[in-house]
Amino acid sequence: MLNFSSRHRYYLYAGRTDMRKSFNGLSGLVRAHLETDLMSGDIFLFINKRKDRLKMLVWEPTGFAIYYKRLERGTFEIPENISGKSSIELSWSSLIMLLEGIELKSIKKRKRYQKAG
Secondary structure: OOOOOOOOOEEEEEEEOOOOOOHHHHHHHHHHHHOOOHHHOOEEEEEOOOOOEEEEEEEEOOEEEEEEEEOOOOOOOOOHHHOOOOEEEEOHHHHHHHHHOOOHHHOOOOOOOOOOO
């Protein structure tokens, strides 16, 4: 069941991924480069070299699931602050914008609270 929310953590793998990889290959990338618990409920995203395909690896209560999106036109935008890192944590809103093709560079977030102190 595709059910993502702001309660999940989303990690985008910085390297280009061979989309022939399946459960074992993608989980191997998580173990080797992201150093995160695969069964934590976190969602791991992988994008191919041409940036027109995306896979999400998710641990669900009964096992792993892979969700795959192929764009008919255009590309997924990779966040600029990912260079030099093995992965980056995305917010839920950034994930939705990435999937919907919204240009992340042009987004300006407004303050919604004031820090005490």
